[in-house]
Amino acid sequence: MASESRFAPGRTVAVIGAGIGGISAAAYLLKEGLSVTVFERADVAGGIWHFDERVPDDPPYPSQLPSLADYQPSQPGEFAYATPPPDSPVDGESRKDDGGEALETADSTSLEVRFAPPGACYAGLTNNIPTSILVSSLGPWPEGTALEVSQDQAESYIQGLSRKHGVHAVTQYNMRVDEARKSPDGTKWEVRTVTLEWRRAPAGPQLIERTRQFDLLAVASGHYSTPRVPDFAGLREWKAAFPARVTVSKQYRRPDKFRGKNILVIGAGVSGSDICRETAGIASTVYQSVRGGLYDTPAHLLPKSTIRIGEVDRFVLNDSLVEGDEQQLGDDTPLPGSIVLKDGTVLQDIHHVVIAVGYITSYPFLPHLQSDTVAPADAGPELLVTSDGNMAHNLHKDIFYIPDPTLAFIGVPYHAVTFALFDFQAKVLARVFSGRAFLPARADMVEEYQAKVKDRGVGRKFHSLAETGREVGYVKDLVDWVNRDGEPLGEPRIAGHEEEWVKELAVLKDRLTKAWFGAKPDVKAEGSSLV
Template sequence: MSNSTSPFTKISEPGHQPPQQTVAVIGAGISGVCTAAHLLRQCLSVTVFERSNIAGGVWHFDDRVPLDPSYPSSTPSLGDYEVSQRGQFSYATPPSERSDETPDEQPTRVEASNNVSDLELQFSPPGPCYAGLRNNVPTYLMASSLSHWPEGTESVISQRDVENYVQSLAEVHGVNTHTLFNTRVDEVKKTPDGLKWELRSVTLEKGEFGVRFIERLSLFDQVVVASGHYNMPRIPDVDGLREWKARFPSRIIHSKQYRNPERYRDHNLMVLGAGVSALDICRELDGIANTVYQSVRGGQYDLPASLLPPSSNRVPEIASFALDNDQRGHRSLEDGQPVPGRIILKDGQVLDNIHHVVIATGYITSYPFLPHLHSDTASITEPGEFLVVTSDGNMAHNLHKDIFYIPDPTLAFVGVPYHVATFSLFDFQAQVVARVFAGRAKLPSQKSMREEYEKRVLEKGLSRGFHSLHLEGKEVEYVRELVDWVNEEHAEEDGKSNDKMKGHSQEWITGYYELKAKMRGLFGDRGVKATAEQAVKGAASSLVKVD
């Protein structure tokens, strides 16, 4: 239905879509792969845009290290790459000899040089996957409906095994053949008539000519954002941190840049953060690093110190970083030499002899290809009815059930919720999107979606926790609501009822509550508030050998 107050004025009535709708899917991680596969099952025309050269998302290990982010973080709209300007790559230098390229597809040419690797890193920054990464949700809870895990798969497995699973889904279900790899989406906006989405993409090509970039404009009926959580690092604004980074850049990294523990052998480290990444890194460093300090702020989702290995010491929040007075001039450090400075904690403790700092403080919500849905000045309490991301970058606003953009539900997001069994939950979201976009399920009116959203805002408040399903039973409840709604509103063809969407199996639900029970035993009263992602390593350790 139309909304006279919305800039998106020509939305088709939900459930009455023309045949063979064209859908763009941004991202080929688990969210994008599941979404594309279910859209293809609904016989829609699908194009997936993946900026790297392979499916797998955060589970693809790339030993290259991403370039440094800003210290402190940039504004959310900037993302983790520099968005090109429209027309920047419109003409080749010299012109391309290809005869099949339209003016909108003419590439720019960059001569082969030592800068090629930097160009690739800037174009498609590697993800946060490190060599020793393992799943922190047991496999029996994080399977897609598209395929079971191979027989005999353990509860906790290697990054490579998880990546193989995602890539197998992409191959078997035809997603790869519908994917433009090495292609980054730089801008998505509605056409002037409000009927289509115009998507501007840039493809990186390598060859004897070096590297060139080809810009293309494409039109789609619907767009699915499946770009994930783990792109733009969140760097805290701690006094003195920027100066440490500027003086000794190789000694301070974000966890997205962490690859293996060996470079830290016999060194002392400070790890900032109390989530899964911080805990994993502390565990990897055990027996390799000398002493590891973990600085925490005492937040709601902090993992208990009891999960830390013997070589790690939990300390309070950091007040400031200070360099010694004689460090005003630039000088490099030998490998075994600590940073000549001190870390002052908020309780007054002073730590020195620190060789490295790893910042594991999470990521910023960012969709740089949707600049009109960003505001880098509006506060989290001021999103209005149209913004998706405000200046804090803590959440995605104005989404119906964390999926459909309320002002124009031809734009959908898959993979927004967290503290969930990721693969499983995102697959359910993908099924819902596919059924709605295919006209097999009807969305509520915009008025109804807005009322439901505002009610949820009143109940949960506007914060990062808005998307969390950590409380026991909330994930099951969320999926049940999706399934009940889709099945209640499912369309009929030729007088026959469509196959209804299936929810969690009884086996899955049993496993979910058994895990929650183990978490209660591990965390005590906090177990009720703990998340599967936060606690599964501790709980699963009684089932399988993790290390």
């Protein structure tokens, strides 16, 4: 099997995202001596673990096209400055003017939300994988950390790693990547960013466009940006008539608003089931609609008060509804309509609907690699995302874009111990990007990828590491590859999973499997997580 190194040491790398994946990637790239710039559209690091009381704007009903994601990328030259004004900050981090006066207004807050939509983190988010294995080799959790932690503890841990390893110093905050394309000669990535900067009144917040060139591009933008909204008959009309009463799980923050109400949660994944748990005993009645999917949380893991029901067929508004009813509808008044399930059951007297059916894979800053019309089975050898938004196509080992491996991804696999998995992916990425490990020839990468498609099929299951042994095997394959290439170069070996780590994961998987299939679980131990 032929091998070839596509990279030379000392090159520049752009990293998109400052969650645990992006911080891991940047830290190891810096260790390998590369010049790194991290772009983060929020004003802090932390990714999914950063809690923001504000909620993102509504997504379209039904779902946004995968190419557009949760924000509308700008067009080149759309904003006032193609280069920063003379007195403009360049670090993109400051949220105050020179005198320390916060430049926050209602208009600027709205602009912030549209520019960098707040994430899916809710106040009660905790980890459901113990911190003893949900850990990065970049550093341990603080001494005395419990096995289960709150979102602010997880966020603090991630931000601590960023500062410790020099990632914070090379991160451009409040800076969103709107487009990344290869230069006309194909040698560089041209990364066009838009920065939200605060300037003294009357100028207020400004959007500043810049374009810079990099040799390499690493994407770590995460899974939880673009909510999936099903195309149920009548749902669009319900949302239009009562926008505050029909929301997606990404907009959920606390259970208080549901006190004494009847709510319908659509979806039985992690976030949908967490909302059912958090609202139990607060809401009057909680219904959870499921479609019988592969990863639906079993009903016995939910509070007994949650009523599990079948799949929704349609939403029906009462004929008597007239314009203006939304404003006249009191908080305690149920929505004037009914929800019909596929089995014919009719729900009435519902106050709130929460849609929690997952997220769409989308990289809006790579528009030339996405198609909203091509079916997943027809992705071909070039496309990264197709019409269903269920997976990332044409990646070697879920990391390197096969047609041009100067583009790579961290965090594509899921149903895994994320902090540890991303750590290994980042080590491999850094070795390859620094020229200390070699990619196979393109034909060999294509052959390996097509074999995986044949084995796993296209769709959400393609990237799942849920099955016993799959995550450990995936990491072993990565580590063996770079160690094999590094040995002739005298590179230090990358250690794989420690034996104790593997044993603890096996115990956890066994416990979760027994709970999943009907043992009497400790529901709290299976608690909230978006890892």
